[in-house]
Amino acid sequence: MLNLAVCDDNVDDLDKIIKYISIYEIRHNIDFKTYYFSDINDLKEYMRQAELLNIVLLLDVQMNANNGIDEAKLLRKNYGSKIRSVIFISSYPEFVFDSFGANPDGYICKPVVYEKLEKILSTILANFERDEREKKVIMIKDIDNNSTEIIPEDKIIAIQVMNSYDRSISITMENKSIIIHNRLNDLKEKLNKKYFFQIYRSVIINIRRVKAVKSGVVLMEDKDIVLPLSRLRRKKLIDKLDSFILSGMNESE
Template identity: 25%
Template sequence: MISIGICDDEAPTRRALRTPLERKLQLLGISYRILEYDSGEALFSHPEREYLDIFFVDFEIKPIYGMETAKNLRKRNSHTLLIFVTAYPDFVFQGYEVHAFHYILKPYEEHKIQAVLEQALEELGRDREPYFTLERKSGILKIPLKKVLAFSSDRRKVVIFLNDGRRPDFYGKLDEVESGLPDYFVRCHNRHLVNLNFVSALEKDRCICGALQFPVSRAFRQPLEIAFARLLLR
């Protein structure tokens, strides 16, 4: 899921930016979440700011101006792609101070907004670390896949085993989780999906994954052995 923030003190202006973004994302079939803020203060009062992939900010918003908002966000979040929107081209050059990705001039042109969005999505595809995303009441939780040892089904819940010992869980099905993961996550059992990057040994009926052990069922043993061998040969 792509998380996008729009910061502008005028609701019609936010809507004029949001509408073409949604059209393009829906056309591309990309799951997204768009969050709107009417000021820099509103942005920093919400924990979701930590997980924004793309952030559109108006240079002229008050009381905290767009550049100050961008600087504060950049201090907290180095990976967000910052895109400034302004009616004054002279402001564009100030964006270099915060490593702005792009800019859009007012009044908005739909094709320009969508072209900048496409460039941002390409940049995210090249540089973004793969995450598993959970939506909770407190906000979005993004878990880097490089920290996940395994996913396990426990009745109606799925448990995530992390390499730091944490075990967050959520309501869901293991089949649905598996369909969105890279190919180094492989079933060892109907109830367990392991990250081959953490597997240190395969035995007759068990898989050693970090400090954990998971059962290996007969139905999944051969595909698991083949996937593990391929990983070792890379």
């Protein structure tokens, strides 16, 4: 089940969201575990201690001196395995184009209206239920211990060719890395093209895990991995990231 964590330092806006979530639960016959915060530091402490998974964060973009987008990036970095989705709430729609490093799944403009919140929660819930039914895994052989690994696709951060002669490939995940023997193109065919992109002749990344794109490199979240970016593929990567962000926005409109 999904768990909601809402953070907004505007008490009136927070009360309105609390009310709307309660209405949603009644109308859709669902019971979220929901936690509300008016201080980002309280949310951080909750995330540090929480044993729950599949947390949906609803964050105000502007909270006093704090930038909700930057805070979301830090939360993704430190507690990515606990977070299912991030939804930004703001009076400033232009912030959406600064937010791809936080991997948002939706954007709600203030003043918050029930219909908008209802649609975005229903989309996230439907996607969650679909993913639980159809969770994609990849079966690969780990040459370090000669065992078969079953890896959830969404846990992959990056895939890199280590040695083209013996076809050794490193797969970096949230909590470990493994080495396999395979062709990169064969592995690429197994991956969801919506979320994976080849940024260099020997590197494939999960775009949901991108922290920043800089000159000649891509910074990934979780382990602060820095990967080479082909000059010829930079524009395609930026376009793909923009499309990924906007698709999340459109689904919630």
